[in-house]
Amino acid sequence: MGKDDRQDETGTQATVFGVEVERMLDRAQDMCRRHGARLTQQRRLVLGLVLSADRPIGAYDLLDRLRRDTKGAAPPTVYRALDFLLEQGLIHKIERLSAFVACRHMLHSAHECDNHLHSAQFLICTKCGHVTELEDSQIVHALVTATQARQFSLRTSTIEAEGICAACA
Numbered sequence: 001m002g003k004d005d006r007q008d009e010t011g012t013q014a015t016v017f018g019v020e021v022e023r024m025l026d027r028a029q030d031m032c033r034r035h036g037a038r039l040t041q042q043r044r045l046v047l048g049l050v051l052s053a054d055r056p057i058g059a060y061d062l063l064d065r066l067r068r069d070t071k072g073a074a075p076p077t078v079y080r081a082l083d084f085l086l087e088q089g090l091i092h093k094i095e096r097l098s099a100f101v102a103c104r105h106m107l108h109s110a111h112e113c114d115n116h117l118h119s120a121q122f123l124i125c126t127k128c129g130h131v132t133e134l135e136d137s138q139i140v141h142a143l144v145t146a147t148q149a150r151q152f153s154l155r156t157s158t159i160e161a162e163g164i165c166a167a168c169a
Helices: 019-034 041-052 059-067 075-087 104-108 137-149
Strands: 004-007 013-016 091-094 099-102 118-125 131-134 156-163
Touching (some): 019 104, 041 075, 059 075, 075 091, 118 137
Antiparallel strands (some): 004 013, 091 099
């Protein structure tokens, strides 16, 4: 999605994302409000950049993009925003790539994670780097069943599977 720049009410540059991304950002803001959290302009901008990226994006790439709109942006700024977005379940960290992707299932649909279990599965193409997020209830059910059998209380789960995507095959 393309984006353009405009000035916000304080006269500073504000990034405006495409309609779909703006809709997801509004949903994220509503979700945060319901949970007693605040999606500040800085956090919203970082989330918008993650949503707009065509593949997982690293913290320093985010910092470079953030500096286009925000003077004085520094690594702690990005890391604090990423920590908040992770805590709210709005993004995922792909550990294998040390990069971040938006939780599109959360932001596209009208549901939030049931039973406070945030589970994600990712297919990572080792050739092109494309990442596909799955939301497979059978995988989640199998994992919950296995952990409950061991009297383990699962709170979050991220599964990363590597292979070759259809486009690269």
